[in-house]
Amino acid sequence: MGVEEDALELLRRLPPRNFMSNIQMLAKLIPDSIEDILGDVELPLKVEMCPNTKKGFLACEYNRDSDSYRSPWSNMYVPSLPDGMKPNDHLRELELEANAVFNAYREAYYEHGSLSSVYFWALEPAPKAQEAFGCAFVIQKETEDKQMVWDSIHVVEVQETEGRQQHYGTYKMTSTVMLYLAAEDSSVLEVSGSLTRQTQLEAEVTKVCPHLVHLGRMVQEME
Numbered sequence: 001m002g003v004e005e006d007a008l009e010l011l012r013r014l015p016p017r018n019f020m021s022n023i024q025m026l027a028k029l030i031p032d033s034i035e036d037i038l039g040d041v042e043l044p045l046k047v048e049m050c051p052n053t054k055k056g057f058l059a060c061e062y063n064r065d066s067d068s069y070r071s072p073w074s075n076m077y078v079p080s081l082p083d084g085m086k087p088n089d090h091l092r093e094l095e096l097e098a099n100a101v102f103n104a105y106r107e108a109y110y111e112h113g114s115l116s117s118v119y120f121w122a123l124e125p126a127p128k129a130q131e132a133f134g135c136a137f138v139i140q141k142e143t144e145d146k147q148m149v150w151d152s153i154h155v156v157e158v159q160e161t162e163g164r165q166q167h168y169g170t171y172k173m174t175s176t177v178m179l180y181l182a183a184e185d186s187s188v189l190e191v192s193g194s195l196t197r198q199t200q201l202e203a204e205v206t207k208v209c210p211h212l213v214h215l216g217r218m219v220q221e222m223e
Contacts (some may be wrong), residue, residue, distance in 0.1 A: 004201035005129050011037070014192075044178060045140045045151045047076050047115060059119040060153065070097050072117050083153055091120040091133055098135070098171050098212055105216070109223075114141040129159040129170075151178040154219050159209060167205040171214060174198050174223040197222065 007026055014022050017166040027034045048059045050071035059069040068077040070094060077084040087095055098118040106116040115138040123132040134157050141150040152175070159170045180192040199222065203214050 003030055006037055007037050024188045027222065045138055045153070045210075047140070048073050050076070050078065052076055056082045056115055058115055058138045058140055060117075060136065062119045062120075062121070062132070062134075062140055062155065063117070070119070072119060085121070085146075087120045088122060091122060094133075094211065095120040095135075098137070099213070101212060101216060101221075102137055102139075105220070110139065111162075113143055114139060116140075121158065126159050128161055128164045131160040133158050135215065137215070147182045149178075152176075152223060154222060156215060156218070158215075160205060160211075169201075169203055169205045169211060169214060171201045171203070171218060172198070173200070173218050173222065 007030065010212045011022060011026075023034070023037075026037065030037075031161060033211045043061060046061055047056050048069050048071070049056055050073050052074035053071070053195050055071075055073045056071075057071050059074060063070040063072070065077065065081055066085060068079050068081040070084060070086065071184075075086055075092065086092070095118060098120070099116075102116050106114050112115075116137070118135065118137050120133055120199050123134050125132040134155065135153040136156075137152075139150075139152045142148065154173060154175045156174075157172045161168050161170070174196065175198070176196045178192075178194040180190075182190045200216060200217065201214060203209070205211060205214075
């Protein structure tokens with residue numbers, strides 16, 4: 001393993017709640033590699049509040065532009081960033097629908113103390129593909145005493161190809177789960193770690209089974 005691979009392996013084994021302090025220490029040890037490392041590891045989720053809708057949302061790498069985070073509810077950045085990147089109208093429509101569906105899923109399976117967000121963005125289509133986009137389904141579950149924190153981050157690359165009468169989607173998903181558990185006295189018991197898995201699906205895209213149906217099934221299976 002090289003230095004970057006060793007650092008990534010170390011970050012995956014250390015408590016996710018100490019991520020920023022661990023990154024700061026690595027930045028002092030290997031300053032030339034820290035940008036590449038940050039590009040290959042998921043950051044723990046944090047909660048932001050949308051000032052327009054008064055709704056909470058999850059901040060992550062997939063709704064960040066500079067030091068601001070885009071709300072999936074209002075499509076505005078917090079703190080304000082007038083020129084921040086935003087999805088096109090078609091992807092924004094999908095994003096709103098996905099947030100409504102994923103929020104219902106969260107309420108059913110995670111209940112109190114949880115929050116979810118979904119983000120869409122455009123990608124460059126692969127050869128022979130007509131459309132391409134990325135999306136991230138993120139969810140956090142936290143107990144009131146903060147002794148348990150669960151972060152799920154599902155990132156999907158979607159390539160859509162068009163035949164004479166049919167549309168097909170290729171979905172490549174990378175899922176990361178970060179978990180922190182502690183007893184009332186954290187000096188007695190503290191367990192944390194992360195797990196990353198990948199899966200791929202090719203399926204026909206129709207009015208009955210649009211992208212969101214396939215994406216929802218993939219997320220549920222990886223959860």
